[in-house]
Amino acid sequence: MANTNFETPSAASGGTGQSARPGRVRAVRPVGTRTVLAQVSGLQDVLALQAALLEAPLPGQQDVLAAAETVMVRAESPAAARRIGQALLEMDLTAPAEQAGGLVVIDTVYDGEDLAEVGKLTGLGADGVIAAHTGQVWTVAFAGFAPGFGYMVGENQALEVPRRSSPRTAVPAGSVALAGNYSAVYPRKSPGGWQLIGRTGAKMWDLDRPEPALASPGHRVQFRAVRDVVNVSSQTVAQQAAPETTSGLRVLAPGIHSLIEDLGRQGHSALGVSAAGALDRASLRRANRIVGNASSAAAIETVSGGLRVQAVGDQVLAVAGATSALTVVTPSASPDAAEAGGADNTSESRERTVPVAAPFALLDGEILTIGVPDAGFRSYIAVRGGVDVKPVLGSRSTDTMSGIGPQPLAAGQLLPAGGEAESGVVGSPELQPDYPHGGATVLDIVPGPRADWFDQAAIDSLFAQDWTVKPESNRVGMRLQGTPLQRSRTGELPSEGTVAGAIQMPPEGLPVLFLADHPITGGYPVIGVVVDHQLDLAAQVPIGGSIRFRIAPGTAAASPAGPSDETPERKASN
Numbered sequence: 001m002a003n004t005n006f007e008t009p010s011a012a013s014g015g016t017g018q019s020a021r022p023g024r025v026r027a028v029r030p031v032g033t034r035t036v037l038a039q040v041s042g043l044q045d046v047l048a049l050q051a052a053l054l055e056a057p058l059p060g061q062q063d064v065l066a067a068a069e070t071v072m073v074r075a076e077s078p079a080a081a082r083r084i085g086q087a088l089l090e091m092d093l094t095a096p097a098e099q100a101g102g103l104v105v106i107d108t109v110y111d112g113e114d115l116a117e118v119g120k121l122t123g124l125g126a127d128g129v130i131a132a133h134t135g136q137v138w139t140v141a142f143a144g145f146a147p148g149f150g151y152m153v154g155e156n157q158a159l160e161v162p163r164r165s166s167p168r169t170a171v172p173a174g175s176v177a178l179a180g181n182y183s184a185v186y187p188r189k190s191p192g193g194w195q196l197i198g199r200t201g202a203k204m205w206d207l208d209r210p211e212p213a214l215a216s217p218g219h220r221v222q223f224r225a226v227r228d229v230v231n232v233s234s235q236t237v238a239q240q241a242a243p244e245t246t247s248g249l250r251v252l253a254p255g256i257h258s259l260i261e262d263l264g265r266q267g268h269s270a271l272g273v274s275a276a277g278a279l280d281r282a283s284l285r286r287a288n289r290i291v292g293n294a295s296s297a298a299a300i301e302t303v304s305g306g307l308r309v310q311a312v313g314d315q316v317l318a319v320a321g322a323t324s325a326l327t328v329v330t331p332s333a334s335p336d337a338a339e340a341g342g343a344d345n346t347s348e349s350r351e352r353t354v355p356v357a358a359p360f361a362l363l364d365g366e367i368l369t370i371g372v373p374d375a376g377f378r379s380y381i382a383v384r385g386g387v388d389v390k391p392v393l394g395s396r397s398t399d400t401m402s403g404i405g406p407q408p409l410a411a412g413q414l415l416p417a418g419g420e421a422e423s424g425v426v427g428s429p430e431l432q433p434d435y436p437h438g439g440a441t442v443l444d445i446v447p448g449p450r451a452d453w454f455d456q457a458a459i460d461s462l463f464a465q466d467w468t469v470k471p472e473s474n475r476v477g478m479r480l481q482g483t484p485l486q487r488s489r490t491g492e493l494p495s496e497g498t499v500a501g502a503i504q505m506p507p508e509g510l511p512v513l514f515l516a517d518h519p520i521t522g523g524y525p526v527i528g529v530v531v532d533h534q535l536d537l538a539a540q541v542p543i544g545g546s547i548r549f550r551i552a553p554g555t556a557a558a559s560p561a562g563p564s565d566e567t568p569e570r571k572a573s574n
Contacts, residue, residue, distance in 0.1 A: 023094035025049065028085040029449035032529030033078045033552075035499050036085045037449045038071045040093065043141055043153050043181075046071055048093040050142075050217065058084050065269040065497040066142040066217060067521050068151075072497030103137075104215045106185065107226040108176050112196035114164070118178060121161045121195075129197060130225055132158045133176075138183055138221040143272035144495060144521035147402050148187030148205025148213050150272075151495075152221055157181060167193030174200050176223070183223075201229040207392060207404070213271045247313035248416040249383060252367065254409040255306030259475075260387055261380075262298040265395035265404075269520045275500070276399035276516050279475060279539035280378050283321035286430055287382035290318035290359050292423035297386030298396035300409070302379050304542070305372040307409075309381070311362040315417060316384035316426055318359050319368075322376030322540060323435060326354045327369045328362065358429035376435030376540040384426070385418035400475050401517040435540045440466045443530050443538055444552035445503065450525035453505075455488040462503075462527060466546040467511065473543060475517040477504075480547065484509030487525070498522045501530035501538075503549075513538065513547075 023045065029037045040046055050066040053073065060080025065072040073088070075081035110130045119126040138152035163179045168191065171177070175186045177194035186192060187204035204214045215221050251258075261284065264277020278284035278301055285295040300307070305324055319326055332348040354360040354368075362368055370379055389396050389406050398405040409415075451459060467480035486509060498504065502514045504524045513530065515538070530538060531552050541547060 023048075023092060025088045025091060025093070028088050030081070030085070030446055031072065031449050031497075031499055031526070032446050032501055033531050034076070034081050035072060035074045035529075036081050036088070037496065038073065038088045039069060040071070042069065045093045047139065047141060047218075049088075049091065052091060052093070054218075058087050060084060063267050063269055065520060067144070067496040068142070068494035070494075070496040072499075074499070103220045103222060105222050105224055106176075106200050106202050106215075107230065108134075108198040108200045108223045109227065109229050110176075110198040110225055112176065112198045114195040115197045118159070118161055118195050118197055122159060124158065129159065132156075133178075133183065133197065134223050134225050138223070140215050140217050140219045140221065141182075142217055142521070143213070143270055144519065145272065146187055146190060146205075147272040147404065149184055150204075150213070150215050150217065150219075150221075152183045152215075153181060154183065159183070161195050163193040164195060167191060171196065172199065174202070174204075174229070176200055198223075199229060212393070217270050247315070247385075247419075248388070248414060249300075249309040249315065250312055251308075251409050251411055251413045251415065252310055253306060253308040254411060254413075255302050255308075255370065256304050258300055258302040258307050258409040259398040259400075260298050260389055260406040260409075260415075261301040261397045262395055263296045264397050264516065265393045265399075268393055269497070272520060273393065273402060273404065274399060274516065274518055274520050276397040276401075276405065276475075277395065278380065278397075279516050280321055280380065280536045282433075282536045283378070283380045284382075286357060286432070287318045287320035287380045288386075290320070290357065290427040290430060291316050291382045291384040292421040292426050293382060293384065293386050294422040297382065297418070297422075298389065299383070299387060300381040300415075302370060302381065303377055305370045305379070307370045307379075307381070308367060309415075310367045311364055312414065313364050313417075315362045316359055317362050317368065318357065318382050318427075319354075319370065319379055320357050320382075320430075320432065321379040321435075322373035323356060323432070323437075324373045324376075324379055325371035326356060327371065328352050328354055328360070329367045329369070330363070331365060331367065355429065357432050359426040373435075373542075375437035377542040377545075378539055383415075383417045384421050386421075388416040388418040399517055401519060433537075436537075436542065436545050440546035440548040441537060441541050442548050442550055443534050444555075445501075445528035445530050445549050446552050446555050447528045448526070449529075450493065451527050453487050453489045453493070453525040454485060454527055458485040458488070459527070461485055462511075463549055463551070466548050469541055469543055469545050469547065471543050475515050477515055477518055478513040478538065478541070478547075480511045480513065482510065485511075485527070493523050493525050495521045495523045498526065499529060501532060501535050502526045503528045503530070515539065 025038045027039045046066050049071045053064045060075045063074040115126050136155040138154050140150035141153045171186050171192040173188045175196050176198040179194040261278040264275035288297045330350040465482050467482045470479040472479045504512045506524050
């Protein structure tokens with residue numbers, strides 16, 4: 001998708017914002033190749049556009065994510081994204097938004113640590129704050145920060161307050177809070193800088209419910225003052241003992257960081273849940289294809305070698321991704337002795353190597369060890385039938401940001417293999433791409449949507465230098481080290497939707513390249529977005545490796561825009 005901003009005449013004219021037309025989309029900016037960001041005049045238009053897109057999806061529309069002043073739409077293809085961008089500019093948002101959600105009543109004890117301070121800031125006093133908070137209906141405008149955390153907007157501005165100057169390191173679950181024009185309830189214990197006015201026992205996020213979020217975008221919320229908290233939990237179901245695993249893999253050593261991943265859980269961004277899933281999707285598909293699984297079957301993702309697994313029953317495996325030595329040991333000792341680590345040392349043990357990207361048998365009791373990669377960073381181990389763990393929101397993937405999905409692998413854990421594969425036969429060995437091995441890995445990016453927060457010198461610097469992957473990198477994002485970039489604009493960007501591949505620029509000027517477990521909204525400007533199909537390559541760049549960015553072929557060169565109709569303001573965040 002070319003670096004084209006579709007704009008209405010009023011938005012294109014620039015100015016101070018007086019020319020912006022309520023009821024219309026002001027501008028549409030590309031976010032990579034398959035996503036567009038629609039900017040509107042205020043939260044009422046955000047709600048109206050979100051409701052319209054959910055009621056009557058545009059052709060090719062896959063997901064919709066509302067934020068403070070924008071609505072992000074993900075499409076099934078670059079061509080669909082271009083069509084959606086044009087269609088958004090033609091939509092009429094003057095009709096009031098129809099809220100699909102019902103009314104949620106949240107019983108609240110108003111004894112928060114910041115209640116008195118909020119009373120002073122608003123001039124209402126503590127009793128007046130309680131009256132104002134309970135005396136209006138709030139609407140969940142958008143989600144973010146954590147699953148179940150809904151940004152609620154009220155019917156008036158009486159409770160508009162700034163964030164705390166010093167965020168708390170831990171806000172208790174159930175805290176009722178205010179920041180900017182919003183109210184929210186923290187669904188779990190987490191850091192946060194909002195003003196705390198009360199607490200509730202309502203469970204804002206519960207995966208045991210058919211709809212995990214108690215209040216999702218579109219729901220109306222009424223807070224009700226009570227004297228004491230009643231902890232509300234979903235109905236408990238009698239737990240049955242898990243069936244004994246008779247076929248699968250036993251984890252002997254989990255390596256540095258090994259997880260269960262499939263192709264992710266799509267379409268839940270409105271709940272504050274990112275897609276997660278394998279970082280190198282092509283390698284996951286390749287490993288699954290070789291053993292005869294569906295491409296979306298769950299497999300093991302591991303980094304930098306060190307994983308050791310033992311077959312429970314005869315298995316068929318394939319390993320794709322990083323180029324590593326794959327060693328199989330057939331112990332003569334008992335499986336219990338092998339688990340204790342003695343099997344490798346018996347004189348009668350037999351050892352063989354197996355190739356990457358090819359099917360091989362791992363017979364009952366045999367042990368597979370993944371070596372340190374010669375090239376690349378992440379390996380994917382597929383077992384015929386798939387790793388059969390319980391799906392969460394339609395996926396077996398681990399989301400390290402939200403904690404949804406299976407826990408990281410641990411020594412002694414048994415991973416059951418599914419009973420059925422997609423194909424009756426295994427596949428043939430396949431060729432693998434060249435993975436990073438010295439030198440800088442070149443990644444193509446589409447500039448924007450917020451390249452206009454940087455001058456030409458900063459944009460040139462982004463492309464002119466090699467960026468080093470820092471040790472603090474993880475599945476949420478790759479933190480990069482280099483010469484910092486300076487913003488040309490001051491203030492804060494209102495929170496807006498983000499995507500995997502987004503290059504977010506915190507105030508320090510060092511890029512963070514978002515990966516699959518990224519937060520769904522963010523308040524730092526995104527200078528560019530890595531094209532979707534190269535995220536697999538980015539996932540194979542190791543810690544300490546280098547990345548160089550370049551303009552994606554067929555994309556207009558980045559250039560900072562002139563003054564726009566946006567005035568940076570300090571907006572509420574967590």
